[in-house]
Amino acid sequence: MYKITGKEDLNDQDYYIEVEAPHVVRHWRPGQFVIIMVSDRGERIPMSVATVEDGRVGMFIKKLGKTSTQLYREYNVGDSIYAVAGPLGNPVPLANYGTVVLASDAVCAHAEQLGLAVELSKLGNKVISIQTFKSENEVYPDKYLAKKLVDEHYITTLDGSAGFKGHFIDLLRELLARRDVKAVYAGGALPSLKKLAEATVGKGVRVYTLVRQIMVDGTGMCGSCRVRYNGGIAYACRDGPWFDAHLVDWDDVLRRDARFKRVEKLALEKYLAR
Ligand SMILES: Cc1cc2nc3c(=O)[nH]c(=O)nc-3n(C[C@H](O)[C@H](O)[C@H](O)COP(=O)(O)OP(=O)(O)OC[C@H]3O[C@@H](n4cnc5c(N)ncnc54)[C@H](O)[C@@H]3O)c2cc1C
Ligand code: FES
Missing domain, CATH: 3.40.50.80 (Nucleotide-binding domain of ferredoxin-NADP reductase (FNR) module)
Known part of the structure; x- marks a missing residue:
């Protein structure tokens, strides 16, 4: 379990949440992400890392669908979430460009x-x-x-x-x-x-x-986050998530991101009605 050590509104939609995850802090490089699970039966949702400090990872999260809304509504400082896996993906390529x-x-x-x-x-x-x-x-x-x-x-x-x-x-x-x-x-x-x-x-x-794509395992095994890239196939979790924009098939990326809109909407409606 991963203890929540900080929580703050960024605006009406977005919030900051900080959790203890020293294993992520030790190895994380900019560009890599984590996958969190709020509870043992919850979905796995990928998140970028905003801050790393003293064994704690901070994330900026939008209240978008069921899980991000549930985390905001039901979890507070002192509570724990079930999993913080990572760091996943590759560090973004960095150089001195000027x-x-x-x-x-x-x-x-x-x-x-x-x-x-x-x-x-x-x-x-x-x-x-x-x-x-x-x-x-x-x-x-x-x-x-x-x-x-x-x-x-x-x-x-x-x-x-x-x-x-x-x-x-x-x-x-x-x-x-x-x-x-x-x-x-x-x-x-x-x-x-x-x-x-x-x-x-x-x-x-x-x-x-x-390139944000829908992820499941986050390790290149399930194929969910596939991206048509440079004439071939890449996986956002394994080969990205940062890619050269000029080599990405953006129409395909947009199509794939919309795959589950209907069930996502239903899941949120069901959660809010509860
Ligand atoms: C590498 C990466 C970094 C991300 N960083 C952030 C971040 O810093 N802050 C943030 O708020 N969001 C981030 N996301 C998106 C975040 O994962 C989704 O907003 C989250 O999964 C929504 O879950 P939900 O149940 O609240 O909403 P849902 O209703 O389930 O989904 C709403 C939308 O979120 C996206 N989404 C849903 N499930 C997944 C999934 N398993 N993997 C990827 N995208 C999904 C889809 O676009 C979907 O239409 C990131 C995604 C990726 C791939
Ligand atoms: S999330 Fe399964 S292959 Fe990337």
């Missing part, structure tokens, strides 16, 4: 920014972070943003209520035109990542994206 942009528009990617910012800075990069939220009231508290870890930090909101008005892709287009950006690390909503891949192809910039 100027690098980190971009995120959803919970998992905001989490990934923190570790990436630290490591890319250590390697000598100038790191620019862009974090997109729907509106001002969804922007995370300062301590959970990449703000203090990077050279330049931008908030964008879709409605323009805070920071730059628009999506990270809009601001990134401007940066690519004015600055010598050599690499982009982006995660978030899959349709945005598809657009990002299209907007940057042939521009001489390396683009790594977090």
Whole structure:
């Protein structure tokens, strides 16, 4: 069992939760993820790692379906969850590129920014972070943003209520035109990542994206997270989850992510009705 040591709202939808998991802290590198189980009969859900400190792992979680909602509603500091498996997947490839942009528009990617910012800075990069939220009231508290870890930090909101008005892709287009950006690390909503891949192809910039696919075992055994990649097949859990955006078949990724929407909706409705 893994004890919960911290829990805090990030906005109306997203929350921070911290659990004791020293085995993960010892081996984790940015880009790797964990799979948690809330109870022994619960589903296995993959989560990015936002913070690692003194044997504790912090995650940013969106209340999206049954399990993420149940964890928020029924578990508090001092309670324990059943499993935290990991670290799983590969560390994201990092190098000294010069100027690098980190971009995120959803919970998992905001989490990934923190570790990436630290490591890319250590390697000598100038790191620019862009974090997109729907509106001002969804922007995370300062301590959970990449703000203090990077050279330049931008908030964008879709409605323009805070920071730059628009999506990270809009601001990134401007940066690519004015600055010598050599690499982009982006995660978030899959349709945005598809657009990002299209907007940057042939521009001489390396683009790594977090390809979130539905996972079961998380070790390459079940085939659930398969991604059509570079003309072949890859598995997000075993070969990713970070991939070169220009080599991913995004239409296939989008199709596969929607496979269980109907049963997921039913599971949440059933849980809420209980
Ligand atoms: C590598 C990776 C990192 C992730 N990091 C985060 C994170 O930091 N924060 C966060 O909130 N979410 C993250 N996710 C997504 C998270 O796993 C799903 O939101 C979660 O499984 C939802 O479970 P649920 O029961 O609440 O919702 P459900 O209703 O079961 O699912 C809602 C949606 O979540 C996705 N999903 C559901 N089950 C899985 C599964 N087993 N594997 C992958 N995706 C699934 C699908 O898009 C689905 O439509 C990550 C996924 C992957 C693959
Ligand atoms: S989750 Fe089973 S192969 Fe990736």
